[in-house]
Amino acid sequence: xxxxxxxxRGFEKDLKKYRGPDRERVTKTVNQLATYYVxxxxxxxxxxxQFSRRVFGGFESSLYSARLSxxxxxxxxxxxxxxxxxxxxxxxxxxxxxxYPQVLAGIAESLYQIQTPGPDGGVSFDGPD
Numbered sequence: 001x002x003x004x005x006x007x008x009r010g011f012e013k014d015l016k017k018y019r020g021p022d023r024e025r026v027t028k029t030v031n032q033l034a035t036y037y038v039x040x041x042x043x044x045x046x047x048x049x050q051f052s053r054r055v056f057g058g059f060e061s062s063l064y065s066a067r068l069s070x071x072x073x074x075x076x077x078x079x080x081x082x083x084x085x086x087x088x089x090x091x092x093x094x095x096x097x098x099x100y101p102q103v104l105a106g107i108a109e110s111l112y113q114i115q116t117p118g119p120d121g122g123v124s125f126d127g128p129d
Contacts (some may be wrong), residue, residue, distance in 0.1 A: 001038060001085055001086065001087055002084075002085060002086045002087070003034050003038065003086070003087050003089065004081075004086050004087070004088045004089070005030070005034070005088075005089050005090075005091065006088060006089070006090040006091070007090070007091045008090065008091065008092050008093075010092060010093050011091040011092055011093055011094065014093055014094035014095065015094060017094075018094075025068075026068065026072075026074075026094065029066070029068055029074070030074070030076075030089070030091065033047060033048065033066055033074075033076075033078075033089075034078075034087070034089050037078050037087060037089075038087055047066055048064040048065065048066045049064065049065050049066075050063070050064050051063035051064070051108060061108075061112070062077040062078055062079045063075070063076075063077050063107070063108060063111060064076055064077065064078060065100070065104065068094070070097075071096050071097065072094060072095075072096065073093075073094070073095050073096070073097060073100045074091070074093070074094055075092045075093040075094075075095065075100075075103060075104055075107055076089055076090060076091045076092055077089070077090045077092070077111075092107050093107065
């Protein structure tokens with residue numbers, strides 16, 4: 001199974017703020033998450049939070065977030081594409097915890113064309129954060 005990475009303009013803009021070791025750390029973490037997704041889904045689920053809404057006729061959302069540090073969150077999707085024997089990771093944003101609810105809500109809304117209020121007015125995820 002081949003891993004394919006896509007990035008959005010938003011992610012590219014966020015990543016430009018990182019230099020040297022910080023940029024390498026982000027890249028290493030993304031690669032590690034992708035490896036976990038393919039090789040050890042249980043470990044993958046321990047490191048991410050999944051968007052909790054069921055979408056498109058009851059299917060699970062492929063939108064996730066991962067805590068990179070106390071001040072950084074990664075928002076991404078991970079999808080199996082059995083037709084092409086690929087796993088596609090799409091990187092949407094790197095954000096701080098203060099902006100995280102708004103950034104996540106915007107991404108979820110644009111992906112799923114839904115409004116997704118959570119308990120605090122933001123969107124909700126299942127799993128650790």
